[in-house]
Amino acid sequence: MTKKQVDIQRLEELDKKHFLHPTTSIKEQQEAGPAFIFQTGKGIYLEDMKGTTLIDGMSSLWNVNVGHGREELADAAKEQMAKLAFTSCFSTFSNEPAILLAKKITDLAPAPLTAVFFTSGGSEANDTAYKLARHYWLLKGQPERKKIISRTKSYHGVSMGATSATGLQGFREFTKSLAPDFHFVDHFDTGALRRLIEAEGPETIAAIIAEPVQGAGGVHVAPKDYFKEVKDICTQYGILLITDEVITGFGRTGKWFGMEHYGVIPDMMCFAKGITSGYVQLGGVMISEQIHNDLKELSSGTLLHGYTYSGHAMACAVGLKNIELIEKENLVENARARGEQLLKSLEWIKSERKIVSAVRGLGLMAALDFVDQNQQPFQPPVSPFIFKEAAKLGLICRAVTLNAQDTIVLAPPLIISKEETEKIIHILKEAIKTVELNYYN
Template identity: 75%
Template sequence: MDEFGQLEELDKRHFLHPTSSIQQQQDMGPSFIFKEGRGIYLEDIKGNVVIDGMSSLWNVNVGHGRTELGDVAKEQMAKLAYSSCFGTFSNEPAIRLSASLAALAPGDLQATFFTSGGSEANDTAYKLARHYWILKGKPERKKIISRTKSYHGVTMGATSATGLQPFREFTSSLAPDFFHVAHFNSSALRKLIEAEGPDTIAAFIAEPIQGAGGVHIAPENYFKEVKNICVEYGILFLTDEVITGFGRTGKWFGIEHYGVTPDMMCFAKGVSSGYAQLGGVMLSEQIHEEFKKLSTGTLLHGYTYSGHAMACGVALKNIELVEKENLIENAKTMGEKLLAGLKQIQGKRKIVGEVRGLGLMAAIEFIDKNRKSPVSPLIVNEAAKRGLICRSVLFDGQDTIVIAPPLIIKSEEVVKVIRILDDSIHEIESNE
């Protein structure tokens, strides 16, 4: 048995994959076993090279194989890999990263609670929002409103907030006091608030651009409307920037496109480009000051790896690379080129419906009401054969492909992505 065969059998026997078909894993094993990454490319142990058109999980913003990040990790691990940040303990990378984030974040977001990833960041935001209202003498304000087509993670609270029904159906018991409203309907938000009672609502949370739910981009005035509603009813406005943060949309943070500032902002993924596990929640100056003024006991929330020294050191270097290499502007210009290419495909292929994108987040919808099964999984498989990884989204009756390549992508590589997508769509369309 060759190396792939040995690893395939070990994978099937011992490795339970996240967000996977367990039966498919057992029957077929891994489709790729990656061994190396360089730039926007991944190579598997068979020697196949593919474009990482999803930045793996929307997170490898600065691309693969960045030795600068490995060097920083090695240096920090040799000096101080980890120390507790509970109580009054701290470390230099965590302090410097929190200050750097305050300088980059929109508005008056100024203080950061660190987590190990996005789901933890979202759960933390819900707990901090509810604790805030306890401190304010209003413990009845505990309900969290999120939106349909949203994805906020898979911990218990994050699952309960996620608007994609299959994720909530996966478990037999959800956390209480979570509600969902139509994703781009500010009037529906107002009606839900009034129906439940404004004095029972703790917070409203939204992704600036919905990622895993299909790359849905809000109408121009939507976020200003929901922000005004939150202010009117005294409800905390939270944004989930786990996917959209750190340049993905052509700005540091996705909410900057809409001219509003949240009371809390969740982040992860792009903060370290996936080179270290890190996430967090940022608090506005007002919320932070009220926490300091009203708190009398211990903040009984925290993770072992909150403020992890090595992870924070990697994040600092990652932010430096994003700035030094002008990757936010590149995401904007290459995103415009990508969207223009998708629109060209739209004009040629009859099965393509809407195409949309902002920065290096884009989606292609497929249409045919009489079709018995979706075509996006077939196109994703065809694209993989041709050297491109992208993702199919089937939630809520969608038949959509999403794509989000690393922010370092070049013009000629965007052209290659478009060509592979077009050829793959043509192949499937021709066989219908």
């Protein structure tokens, strides 16, 4: 073997022995080792140590919005780290990048979302929103308002609170010890939502949390008037509306934030992922001016909630540069245009391949569902086979099989070109064709 082959083999063994992977089959990792050990990325492409190049059709974890290998972000990080990498933001301490990023985000967000609490990622952002909502009602003299309503097929993260709010049953079954006061309702049924509120008692509900487009749950796009009805229900019963824009924020759907498609402004908006395009960990919660004013007026002591890296100077500097790139390169509009192209092409695949039962998407979030020749679910699901075949052909996508779904999901970087979108469609079509012929005919 060459030295490089020896090095790769050594890393594979070290991976199996020492690296407990997130959201991975432990058995598969131990038997097969890492599928890829990536070492470089450029644009929409990733290359592993063996020289294999793949299109990153998922923006890694829905987050590499401006693509891989952006030296501008590396330079921003280096410049800020050389001046001040980190300092605490507790006890009114602050730093320039955190202040400027908070202002920039609220300028981009729909009014009246005017204040930002920074976290290190999406799970922390959602947990923060639940805690702020409950704290808000304590200050308002309504301590019984502590229940959070979430939806089926939702995903809000894997910290304890975020897991407890996640509607994908498998994540909640990972540990049977969940946080209390989380309730679930069918993801698009406002009648069921109203009935649940009435059954639990409106005076006990702190907030409703919802993704504008359900991402990890299979890219489920809300019906046209769904969120307007949800907002009306929240207003009627005095309940806060929290939107989880961890995936949909910063251009992913063809607008800066997903809720803009529905003309609804939440009381709190969680964000992460695209804020730095994954180059550094950062997330947060925006709150409305009314909530911020109430917190200022009613609070008498310390806000006893904060993460070590809340307002991390270097992370915020990268966030500012990332937003600058999104604006400069008109990536929100590109996400809209390429998303329309992607959805139209997926409809064409549906017309060509009989196992594709449905196609849906918004901006650069898209999904295909699969059924067998009798229009029944495949047993076992077909999407993992398509995922593996697509990887062989040079495309990273995602298979969703939770909640009895059989779905392939795509979410490429917002920098993707028309020609690169066509490459994704070609590879995916060939992968589906191969699986359809080899496995199910």
